[in-house]
Amino acid sequence: MKITAVLLASVFSTLFTPTSSATVAANGMAVPEVTVASTTGLSISQDASSAYVDKCDNPNSNVLITQAAMIQISDAATGTQGFIALDRDKKEVVVAFRGSESLLDAYMDVKFDLVPFVVSNIGGPQGVKVHQGFLQAWNGVAKTVNTVVREYLKDGYTLVITGHSLGGAIASLAGITLNQDLTIRTGGVRIYTYGQPRTGNVKYAEWVNKYIGTANMFRVVNFDDPIPHLPFRTQKLDYLHHGTEYWSFTVSPSAMNTKKCQSVGEDPKCSGPSPYIRPNPTRTPHRSYFGLKNGLPYCTKETT
Known part of the structure; x- marks a missing residue:
């Protein structure tokens, strides 16, 4: 089962720019104004595709050709794969995780028992529990990521963590882990996920909302x-x-049909009550975000 790839988010900061005013979409729904730059969308698609190759020295050369230093991260035991990029121009450390691609990834996906959050020397508050498989996938690379981020997260750099599908769940776990372990200031960690499955229980959601900030x-x-x-x-x-x-909320997303939902809980006026939901990961809406299909590498120097 090949679900899709990770998203590198050094260009994500301009993807969504919500404002306080609202507009009305063609279907009558009131939505906040959300600026979606088409060039940024293309860059995101290229970044996501580049995660499929074993090594991509410069993912999406139109954006990160001289500004980024790349470090690969992987764990054979869990199948977790991703990379860390240092964007000196934007002063961002970007950690990106690949989505489900292998049978080992699929095995991690279905280990959905809730277990206490424990990563190295970091434990969650009482009652916080997370998806067993996702936690194992993150634990496989947590030490490496922590070491690298600790080295580079300085001089006012912020941390951007991202992923799609399984990668999104790992990004969530990584974000709260690094926030707690490195005592990063409020706003110092931003998490961008696409097609992220539920990752933890109610107390986990409350914990992440509080310390990362909605x-x-x-x-x-x-x-x-x-x-x-x-x-x-x-x-x-x-x-x-x-x-x-x-x-x-439509098959052809744009600024006019992308809605910013309530920040706490699962907004009943957003994707939750959709009558079209079917548990099939091969559906096009999961494999392609913003109409851009992942899978092709966009690397300045590609090594397979």
Whole structure:
């Protein structure tokens, strides 16, 4: 099962620019104004595609050709893969995780029991629990990421963490781990995820919302993508998303049909109640965000 790739987010800061005023979409829904630059969307697609190659010295050469230093991260035991980029112009350390691609990734996806949050010497507050498989996937590379980020996160640099699908869940876990371990100032970590599945329970969502801040999280859901609705919420498994959902509520997303949802809980007026949801990860809305399909590498120097 090949679900899709990771998203490198050094260019994500201009993807969504919500304002206080509202507009009305063609379907009558009131939505905040959300600026979506087409050139940025193309860059995101190229960055996502570049994550499929084993080594991409400069993902998306139109953006990161001389400004970024790349470090690959991977763990054979869990299948976790990604990279770290240092963007000196934007003063950002970017950590990106690949989405599900291998059978090992799929195995991690279905280990959906909720377990206590424990990463190295970092433990969550009482009652915080997360998806067992996602936690194992993050633990496989957590030490490496922590060491590299600790070295480069200085001189006013901010941390951007991103991923798609499984990669989005890992990005969430990485964000709160690094926030707690490195004592990063408020606003010093931003998380951008696409098609992220539910990652933890209610207390986990509350913890992440509090310490990362809902204004610093962009959890994008494309139309009727089914993966953000998994694992299912049950009486035993009280999964809940953290903030903040940005929902593209038509098959052809644009500024006029992308809605910024409520920052706490799962907004009933966004993707949650969609009647089209089906648990099928091969659906186009999960494989292609903003109409741009991932899979092709865009690297200045490609090594396979």
